[in-house]
Amino acid sequence: MPQITLPDGSQRSFPAPVTVADVAASIGTGLAKAALGGKVDGKLVDTSFLINGDVTLSIVTAKDADGLEMIRHSTAHLLAYAVKELYPDAQVTIGPVIDNGFFYDFSYKRPFTPDDLVAIEKRMTELANKDEKVERRVLPRDEAVAHFKAMGEHYKAEIIASIPANEDVSLYREGGFEDLCRGPHVPSTGKLKHFKLMKVAGAYWRGDHRNEMLQRIYGTAWATKDELQQYLTMLEEAEKRDHRKLGRELDLFHLDEHSPGTVFWHPKGWTLWQEVEQYMRRVYRDNGYLEVKGPQILDKALWEKTGHWDKYRDNMFTTESEKRDYALKPMNCPGHILIFKQGIKSYRDLPLRYGEFGQCHRNEPTGGLHGIMRVRAFTQDDGHIFCTEDMILDECVAYTALLQKVYKDFGFEHIIYKVATRPEARIGSDESWDKAEHALMESLRRSGCEFEIAPGDGAFYGPKIEYTLKDAIGRQWQCGTMQVDFSMPERLDAEYVAEDGARHRPVMLHRAIVGSLERFIGILIEQHAGALPVWLAPEQVAVLNITDAQADYCREIAKSLQNQGLRAKSDLRNEKITYKIREHALQKVPFIAVVGEKEKAAGAVAVRARGNKDLGVMSLEAFSELVATAVASKT
Secondary structure (H helix, E strand, C coil): CCEEECCCCCEEECCCCEEHHHHHHHHCHHHHHHCCEEEECCEEEECCCEECCCEEEEEECCCCHHHHHHHHHHHHHHHHHHHHHHCCCCEECCCCEECCEEEEEEECCCCCCHHHHHHHHHHHHHHHHCCCEEEEEEEEHHHHHHHHHHCCCHHHHHHHHCCCCCCEEEEEEECCEEEECCCCCCCEHHHCCEEEEEEEEEEEHHHCCCCCEEEEEEEEEECCHHHHHHHHHHHHHHHHHCHHHHHHHCCCEECCCCCCCCCEECHHHHHHHHHHHHHHHHHHHHCCEEECCCCCEEEHHHHHHHCHHHHHHHHCCEEEECCEEEEECCCCHHHHHHHHCCCCCEHHHCCEEEEEEEEEECCCCHHHCECCCECCEEEEEEEEEEECHHHHHHHHHHHHHHHHHHHHHCCCCCEEEEEECCCCCCCCCHHHHHHHHHHHHHHHHHCCCCEEEECCCCECCECEEEEEEECCCCCEEEEEEEEEECCHHHHCCCCEECCCCCEECCEEEEEEEEEEHHHHHHHHHHHCCCCCCCCCCCCCEEEEECCHHHHHHHHHHHHHHHHCCCCEEEECCCCCHHHHHHHHHHCCCCEEEEECHHHHHHCEEEEEECCCEEEEEEEHHHHHHHHHHHHHCCC
């Protein structure tokens, strides 16, 4: 007689085994209709799951994060179902959930077209409206392989054949379509109402470029019509803000096939870069960091000692000289330990904070590159703090406060905090992991920050706090990190002399605030839709003449502003003033100073602020103060 404990602590007893759907129905017809699945003792299951013992149970609906994931997973199957109905020769491969949606990879004799996507989406809607029951069955592995081979689904058979021979596999059927899947899934296709197919892209089978190129259809799915529409509206806004598009339009940078995954910075883009870097350099200086610079290339033996070679070898660029193997550094940490080891360090030297704008290289696959957000060569605002165990907490608390101030200065108010704990594959003792995880969580509590736990997502050498920004249109960007590492100082034999005269291992805190400068600048461009705050704008003031008679006065104004440390430029072209104003407005210059004969005679300027705001005529002194105040206030 199963006894079921519900989330509110209440209990329900049943005379015989019951399904999750039966329990939902016993609570109320509304819940029975809304139920998509259940969580039995913390495990996500179908509504058809049979409960035959005492368990805790929560009913999962579309309002829950797990429910939304089930909707997306099931919609991926609905996509494959529709493709097989319309294009029976297509073979299905894999179809996982991703952020905000799903994809499914297909092998088909010709490329899918935009018209095909329209037809597929229409067929998905028709199949959803049929409200066909989704049913699960289990087969032995070899029987499942034979089943899919008989269907002509050779990719699916290959996937199943890679599963250990003694394991059973679960299959889900809806109408005339059956697919391999662990599940769980929604109880019927009628639960899938709010979806849209987005695009087709190429993807190699099993991610290996030596295999066949498949066709990947991306889609999105949501619990409600409003949520779907909000997401599509956000995508439209994101397209307008795309840093690649704005990078071209504002002449900031370009990418070139002669050096894939690296950035060619133009003068205006490099000005923006320097503003970010010099700001972070001041942050280093004002918070006790000593700036260092390590080499680009380090011996393979060092990477083997730290453990990076085993973990990241495939993503490292390597070279050879005089029969020695080297790697371009994918991160800066080992170099900082080698600097720490030069000379004897005392407990009085700790905490010792090193900072570096270190250029790193990672061999990212071509398909994963994305503008300046995902590149092969990037620069990190990387820092490492060497400290004693009892300093960890204070250092982490101070770091969180510093990071919050930096993000606010860049225009980000909303930060999400997450503690990523020990992965299965890791180095170091459980005792050291316990200490490190506790210190990170306690530091966030002392900082007044609510946080989530990400089980198993820590680095192989230590747990970390992930600091994620929420931008102007609701997207999330994980940028900052703080990692506690007991292992790497030991592997590379770093020591300090303690107060008792004995030699001890320091604890190493790995930290970055903006992370990759390239990526962070891309985020900034999209956050502000290219209209960067005055302090970051590559050109802060454009001084425009109406006729040649004001040319010298314009030059004087620009020079005066430049002498005050402002980025001003005069535009003396023989063009209509309306044309010049429009051009600089499109370039998102914060202030445009227009000079005619009246302004020249009065020693003044007519000022327009970004957004077509007419600020009227003002003296050069007043205008200089206006711009300087905007720069200082970081608005």
